Amino acid sequence: MAATRDGYGDALLALADNPKVVVLEADLGKSTKSLHFRKAHPERTVSCGIGEQNMLLVGAGLASSGYIPFASTFAIFTERAFEQMRNGVARPNLPVHLCGSHGGTHTGTDGSSAQSIEDLAIYRTLPNVVVMHPCDDVSTKALTMQLPELGKPSYMRTARNKTPVLYDGKEDQIEIGKGVTICSGEDVAIIACGVLVHEAMDAAESLRSEGINATVIDMHTIKPLDTDLIDSVAQNCGAIVTAEDHSIIGGLGGAVAEYLVSSNPVPMEKIGVPDRFGESAGSEEMLEMMGLKSHHICEAAKRAIARKA
């Protein structure tokens, strides 16, 4: 078990060999894990205090001067700087890499104010911005390591709490914009991101014991969406379930649905946070309360299969 935010922290440190990489903080470096970079390279770390809006545009200025800034705070507090991200970063297509940690209701007892459930949706609407939400520390590190070559802005959500490690020794499977097929079955495809990839795998396991074979996809990049992969699972499975610790509106489910309706529509069910805010509770309690556990995914899979023509 490891937290994706630790993968982010490790990656920043590993990227330090590139003298153009700089780190921006807004008083949450201990939490987002940029602190390791700060300790090793204070001269290339800019503390912006508790000032997220300033941080984003300082990043834009640095990017316009040839630097590759990595800025991080909690996912929810990146949203305060949304307009800065939109007009100051995305519009001029400046490669500022924003990381929002503690995303989703899985964040737990801090409560609704800290549980961003809309970040993937809002950043996905911005032209030029790549949006990612990896499920383990290894893939988080691998994706972060690819960002200096990206040449455009990005948003990555990481999670507060530990999740199982999936890609140990399989780093080369991870590529921005390419979903990973974790297991293959022909009855239904479960497309998940972040914390819910592990729930999707558990769901596939219990579906198998009922004679239902599921494909599980880790869609760590929500934008650009791997539409080739969606085409192929829509064709092979004929039913899709999306699963994310994010609002049912506009996230991974929204992205997949938008693509499917205009290409190759098949029955689809969405697992996500219903149209409501979270509250204080433990991580697992939150997943249960919000309907995001593996048993919820199983039920959704059966509903999707039942709707096949």
Place this chain on the structure above:
Amino acid sequence: MSIPELEEMARKCRVEICKMTHRAQAGHPGGSLSEIDILCALYGSRLRARPDDPNWEDRDRFILSKGHASPGMYAVLAEMGFITHEDLKSYRVKGGVCQGHVDMKWCPGVDFSAGSLGMGLSFGMGCAVAARIDGSDRNAYVMVGDGEIQEGSIWEAAMAAAHHELGNLKLFIDCNGIQNDDFCEAQMRMFDIPAKWNSFGWAVKVIDGHNMEEIVRSLEWMDSITDKPAVVVAKTVKGKGVSFMENNPAFHGAAPSDEQLQLALSELGVKA
């Protein structure tokens, strides 16, 4: 309440802060312990509110903008009778009135749903404008952290409140010198805080935020200012009252262990 009574109330609240964060094994003891003397003085000697009618329209408003320091506020609300001491056990527990950050939808006596820093002063300004339009003499009191005033929105509100001459808007800044990652001095130097507020058009007073008599006098001073917003810049110690938490950035957002709780309680005069 008399000064000794307020001091005793603050001691009891400190005990609850330690117990709550210990029970939850999460939360923010440091900033709760630094704000608590002011909260007790405000609720115990000044705030116009009715515990049995928390939604009374003409109540003074209290806005804990640094909403992570919720254990402090919950402890005071329990002392005042807005919630019960039993409710304090629901801190960070599923379904509990004591959510991780103070939330007006969950807890009686809470006037603002906090959690994002830098929002409470603008909200307080709205409450103050409403009181003015209503022709009411009620006040809006706001508490922010010193790290929190690094947020730009604080200064938007500071400028606007002075422009609108909101004599019914009262602010406390809990100047404990520490924020999340480190000392403010390392994260973002703020230089002369009283001078900044003064230059924004506010009436400013600097006090020792742990001297109950000084705090009560500053509340009287605040209420005597009616033609402009007033701010009390309170010099405080983060973690005040618990030796190993005092001035220690590690206890911004960390709970005491079992042994640490016992030590804290004995320092706070709780007999084993």
